[in-house]
Every structure is written in C-alpha cells, then in structure tokens.
Amino acid sequence: MAHSVSTADKVLDVLLLFDESQAELAADEISELIDTPRSTTYRYIRTLRDKDFLEKTDAGTFRLGPRLLELGRIAHRKLAISHIALPVMEEIAQETRETVLLTRFFDRHAVCVERIEGPQSVRITFEHGQIQPLHAGASSKILLAHLDENKWDEHLVLPLEAFTEKTTTDLHALREHLHRIRRQGYCISEGEVDEGARAVAVPILDARDQIVAGLSTAGPTFRMDDATAERHIKLLRSGAAAICQELVRGHL
Secondary structure, X not given: OXXXXXXXXXXXXXXXXXXXXXXXXXXXXXXXXXXXXXXXHHHHHHHHHHOOOEEEOOOOOEEEOHHHHHHHHHHHHHHHHHHHHHHHHHHHHHHHOOEEEEXXXXXXEEEEEEEEOOOOOOOOOXXXXXXXXXXXXXXXXXXXXXXXXXXXXXXXXXXXXXXXXXXXXXXXXXXXXXXXXXXXXXXXXXXXXXXXXXXXXXXXXXXXXXXXXXXXXXXXXXXXXXXXXXXXXXXXXXXXXXXXXXXXXXXX
C-alpha cells in the first residue's frame, strides 16, 4: 500500500511540473525534476499517456493532454453554473419566501450544489453538499426523469429506499411517474423524503436539451398549496430559462 501511495504521489508530481513557464518538458528533464531514475520516470509518463493526461509533441517533449482539458472543462462548468444560478436563486427565494435548491448528478445520486434559504423557516434534510438517491423528492427525480430512459436503471440504487410512507419504491410506478414528469416538464413531490414538506422542481437544460441541473423550491405543505405550487413552477421555469441562456452564451 505504501508503495502504491508513493507511486501515485510521483505520478501527480509529474503533472504538477507543468505550468505557463514550462508547458513542455523532455523525459530527462522530468526525471531530474522529480528526482527519479529515468526508467521509472518513463513508466510514469507511459501511464499518463495511456490515460491521455500527457501527450508527446513532434519535438519529442511532453505536454498536458486532452483528458486534463476535459476535466478542466467539467470543473469550470460546475463552477460556472453555480455562479450563474445563484443570483437567479436569490430572486426566486425573495419572491417565494421559500428555500431554493440547485441539484446535479453525482455517482447515481443527486447532490445539492447550492441552497438559498428563504426568509421563512423550513425543515428539509437536503443540505448543501448532501447527496440523495434519485428516486425520491422533486429535486432528485427531475434529474432522473430528463435522462435517456435507457439509463434510468443504471442510475437507480436498488432496492429503492423508503424514506417515508410516500416514497415510491415500486419500479413500475416510478417509471410511470418519471414519464409524467418528463411530459409536463416539472415535478411536484410531497413528503417523499421529509414528512410535511412539499417541493417543486424544473430542469435546467443545455443547448442540446441535455439535463444539466435541477432547480427547485421547498417548503412546508401548509404554505405550498396547489396555487402556490403553480406560481413556483412559473418562477422556476423563468429562472431555469435565464440560466440556460447564460450557459448557451458561454458555450458550456
């Protein structure tokens, strides 16, 4: 184990050598800079090239590869959508006086990447940074429903956990609900994760109509009657459209 950790550290050391002042390095230079025998250094370089973290230039030197550019794009996109969404979320929170959530996919789960508290107190367990299965709650199901139907099963953690008596744990019933969510373009849930809480969610789509995130409001059922939910849907859709516009403008 100690050897593998040491190897991983060295491989990362290779990547960290590259910066604006030295965008390309020869194998001998890398070996000298990380103080490692040439044969071992070549092994590190080969591993990084196999994964597209490094690529060889026509001059025989090495530079950062396309896989790192892709990871950087993903990281930038994640930060960008939060940056774009926050002012929209703040406006919705002021207008609705309820909590507003921004959710994204994370390893077969939904993760709350941003949360704006409304001026009225509400008790919901979906905190900033917390993950939640995709089958329960509007903030999660809006993500799953807008995936390709063929990918639904691979994104579900079976058996489906029942958080309350209202959590859907039957796969057939869940599929029917997901189809309905997709057709209507929004999701309303009540007491599926937190008893006494109601949530409304809409999708945020990119330029190719692919799901990027979910935008939702949540509050206690006594404040979220049907008329209120309808008003929230309109505000959320307007907010999602504004976020989508900015994403398209930034080519994210």
